[in-house]
Amino acid sequence: MHSVAYFLGKDLAVMPQILLGPLLYGIIFTAMSANLGDFGCLYLVLLGVSFSSYSIGYIVSIATPPSLSQLVGVVVVFCMSAFDGALPTIPDLHKANFPLNLGFEHLSYLTPALKAFYDNEAGPWVPVARSANIDMVKFAQDTFGYHPGDWGPNVGILFFWGVGLRVVGIVLVHLKDANKKL
Numbered sequence: 001m002h003s004v005a006y007f008l009g010k011d012l013a014v015m016p017q018i019l020l021g022p023l024l025y026g027i028i029f030t031a032m033s034a035n036l037g038d039f040g041c042l043y044l045v046l047l048g049v050s051f052s053s054y055s056i057g058y059i060v061s062i063a064t065p066p067s068l069s070q071l072v073g074v075v076v077v078f079c080m081s082a083f084d085g086a087l088p089t090i091p092d093l094h095k096a097n098f099p100l101n102l103g104f105e106h107l108s109y110l111t112p113a114l115k116a117f118y119d120n121e122a123g124p125w126v127p128v129a130r131s132a133n134i135d136m137v138k139f140a141q142d143t144f145g146y147h148p149g150d151w152g153p154n155v156g157i158l159f160f161w162g163v164g165l166r167v168v169g170i171v172l173v174h175l176k177d178a179n180k181k182l
Helices: 003-015 015-032 039-063 066-082 089-094 110-131 137-146 152-179
Strands: none
Touching: 003 015, 003 039, 003 152, 015 039, 039 066, 039 110, 039 152, 089 137, 110 137, 110 152
């Protein structure tokens, strides 16, 4: 149990960074861009990304030697971003050859983050586009595979990734320390 307590203590110690980092980024992003999305929704998406990213950092630092942990962390996040549905888009991934057409976008915590971010930012533009006879909803579905109104479930999935990866981290630290005596 000492390894679980250690893990949870380390996680609690970085909570201020997890909470404040997305807030600062969101404030700067909002000040420098012409976004119409809700700031609270933007913050929750950024918080979910930060929460999940720290989880990956925990797993990498537990499972790899210290000399390789930075490299492995960057490679893992890069691989997840390669199949998050931005480029190639989700419909393009589904049209790709085996094994890319098997739903690789579900293996990345960045996919629900990207969907929620798009839903928050594009939502206010739907009536504006409709007045110009542009169907943004159909465009988002056809081009990106996004379904407007899925912000809540996507943010929930994003935080589920963070919790799930933390559980994996706790199991790994427990297994790694199982043969050590106090």
